[in-house]
Amino acid sequence: MSELLHVAPAARPQRPARPSFKRLDLDGIRAVVGLPHETTEAKIVPTIGETARRFIAHSPFMTLATCDRDGRADCSPRGDGPGFVKVLDERTIALPDRTGNNLVQSFQNILQNPAVGTLFFVPGLRETLRVNGDGYVTDDAELLSRFTADGRRAKLALVIEVEEVYLHCGKALIRSGMWDPRWQSLADDMTRGIGVFSLMEIEKGAPHGTSSEIDDWIEDAYRREL
Amino acid sequence: MERDGQLSDFEVVITQLTLEADGVVSVRLERVDGQPLPPWQPGAHVDLALPVGITRQYSLIESPADLSSYRIAVLQQPNSRGGSEYVHVFLRPGQRVRVGAPRNHFALEPADAYRFIGGGIGITPLLSMARAADERDADWRLHYGGRSLRSMAYRRELRAAYGDKVELWPQDLRGPLPLERLLPRPEGDGRTLVYCCGPEPLIEAVRATAAANGWAEEDVRFERFAPTVHEHGPDRPFEVEARRSGKTVAIEEDESLLDGLLRAGIGVSSSCRSGVCGACETRVIEGEVEHRDDILSNAQREAGESMMVCVSRARGDRLVLDV
Numbered sequence: 001m002s003e004l005l006h007v008a009p010a011a012r013p014q015r016p017a018r019p020s021f022k023r024l025d026l027d028g029i030r031a032v033v034g035l036p037h038e039t040t041e042a043k044i045v046p047t048i049g050e051t052a053r054r055f056i057a058h059s060p061f062m063t064l065a066t067c068d069r070d071g072r073a074d075c076s077p078r079g080d081g082p083g084f085v086k087v088l089d090e091r092t093i094a095l096p097d098r099t100g101n102n103l104v105q106s107f108q109n110i111l112q113n114p115a116v117g118t119l120f121f122v123p124g125l126r127e128t129l130r131v132n133g134d135g136y137v138t139d140d141a142e143l144l145s146r147f148t149a150d151g152r153r154a155k156l157a158l159v160i161e162v163e164e165v166y167l168h169c170g171k172a173l174i175r176s177g178m179w180d181p182r183w184q185s186l187a188d189d190m191t192r193g194i195g196v197f198s199l200m201e202i203e204k205g206a207p208h209g210t211s212s213e214i215d216d217w218i219e220d221a222y223r224r225e226l
Numbered sequence: 227m228e229r230d231g232q233l234s235d236f237e238v239v240i241t242q243l244t245l246e247a248d249g250v251v252s253v254r255l256e257r258v259d260g261q262p263l264p265p266w267q268p269g270a271h272v273d274l275a276l277p278v279g280i281t282r283q284y285s286l287i288e289s290p291a292d293l294s295s296y297r298i299a300v301l302q303q304p305n306s307r308g309g310s311e312y313v314h315v316f317l318r319p320g321q322r323v324r325v326g327a328p329r330n331h332f333a334l335e336p337a338d339a340y341r342f343i344g345g346g347i348g349i350t351p352l353l354s355m356a357r358a359a360d361e362r363d364a365d366w367r368l369h370y371g372g373r374s375l376r377s378m379a380y381r382r383e384l385r386a387a388y389g390d391k392v393e394l395w396p397q398d399l400r401g402p403l404p405l406e407r408l409l410p411r412p413e414g415d416g417r418t419l420v421y422c423c424g425p426e427p428l429i430e431a432v433r434a435t436a437a438a439n440g441w442a443e444e445d446v447r448f449e450r451f452a453p454t455v456h457e458h459g460p461d462r463p464f465e466v467e468a469r470r471s472g473k474t475v476a477i478e479e480d481e482s483l484l485d486g487l488l489r490a491g492i493g494v495s496s497s498c499r500s501g502v503c504g505a506c507e508t509r510v511i512e513g514e515v516e517h518r519d520d521i522l523s524n525a526q527r528e529a530g531e532s533m534m535v536c537v538s539r540a541r542g543d544r545l546v547l548d549v
Contacts (some may be wrong), residue, residue, distance in 0.1 A: 148307060
């Protein structure tokens with residue numbers, strides 16, 4: 001043991017250790033929260049019924065979680081006019097991919113590991129809808145034509161073969177006040193008038209332009225590439 | 227549904243949904259603010275903005291004399307971009323939608339006789355037109371084609387009201403509409419007007435048969451709900467002078483004339499953005515137009531007095547518009 005303590009350190013700079021805490025196992029978690037009510041487990045169904053279909057038809061926004069073959073997870077926002085995600089049948093949905101950042105992180109993950117998790121939101125509605133399954137990317141022309149809106153075509157579509165569908169209770173959105181107008185001013189408090197991308201660039205110490213140049217470039221991209 | 231920056235639409239509530247035939251639902255709309263509904267003439271259509279932000283055009287059916295409600299009929303389309311699916315699957319009485327003031331590019335004009343030809347959901351504008359022709363005691367006939375009887379909305383009401391003046395042509399029983407027989411060479415002094423509405427192949431067949439049999443182009447009128455594909459050259463940039471606004475705008479090659487005008491702050495109405503509804507029709511003062519719409523007849527295009535700015539462009543480098 002003492003030999004290990006005297007190992008000469010390498011020249012590599014040491015990063016401070018992350019804070020770490022006691023890790024609970026499932027028994028430990030259950031000891032705190034208890035067991036779910038039997039009806040809660042029964043709410044997970046394998047198909048999209050009438051309520052879920054109506055939910056998705058009115059939803060303009062969802063989050064998409066994917067992970068790669070090593071289990072590293074990623075989550076991204078997807079949004080467009082309400083009903084932009086189409087329910088093809090009770091076990092299949094599809095969403096358009098328009099111009100994006102070309103990182104295609106989600107798609108790269110899906111190619112390695114098709115499992116996806118989605119969460120649908122409807123503005124004003126406290127409950128959310130969870131739809132999980134396996135995804136794949138297609139450029140099927142007939143499917144893509146269903147996504148044309150305002151003359152904008154979809155270049156690709158993500159098809160999700162649905163395995164699980166269930167509503168999530170509204171507590172998170174209630175507590176967060178997500179749809180409460182009083183919290184809209186948080187955006188200004190966060191950015192203090194500078195675009196978010198600019199803030200990141202300044203922090204890195206090597207901006208690709210002044211903050212107003214970066215902000216203008218972003219605004220132009222939002223306008224042109226929407 | 228914007229006109230010069232102000233909304234010319236109003237809120238209505240859905241009071242009734244009726245399954246009229248296989249795949250056809252009619253929707254009754256009543257005004258919420260207690261104001262009377264705008265009057266309309268047979269052949270008129272309105273914009274309907276669905277709750278999910280999609281706006282579509284629908285012909286008004288039933289009687290212009292009854293302004294307590296409007297009624298439209300919607301065909302369910304399997305690969306819909308969302309409009310017909312919303313009406314058929316999700317729309318319920320009590321929901322509110324916005325409706326625009328009626329427009330009419332299919333008005334019934336005075337004539338000695340009328341021939342109405344409808345295919346499928348294309349029957350909708352013809353219903354009020356047949357009623358009006360009948361009330362005027364005109365010489366009229368309606369030929370109504372469809373896939374099968376059960377898909378043909380209002381077939382019973384039409385036969386019950388007008389008897390032999392209405393002939394039904396369900397394709398599975400009688401084959402396609404015998405257009406050669408329905409559109410014989412016009413004879414005599416009287417003027418017969420043909421009004422046709424339905425799927426694009428029917429419209430094209432009626433146009434071709436009528437032209438081959440010597441009908442004048444302006445005597446055969448069409449109403450379309452979906453744009454046709456127009457062959458045209460590549461989009462080029464051009465200049466437009468908006469004379470009334472006192473502005474000149476450089477229209478880029480990747481934007482429509484409508485978008486360029488709106489970008490410059492010039493108020494222009496628009497709705498379908500695909501050249502079928504006529505909301506954006508603008509008077510042309512100078513310049514040659516490359517027409518890409520589905521509203522103007524060849525004669526109107528040649529006259530060049532107006533254009534649909536949402537799809538059409540300049541043939542040359544410059545246009546002067548009364549806007």
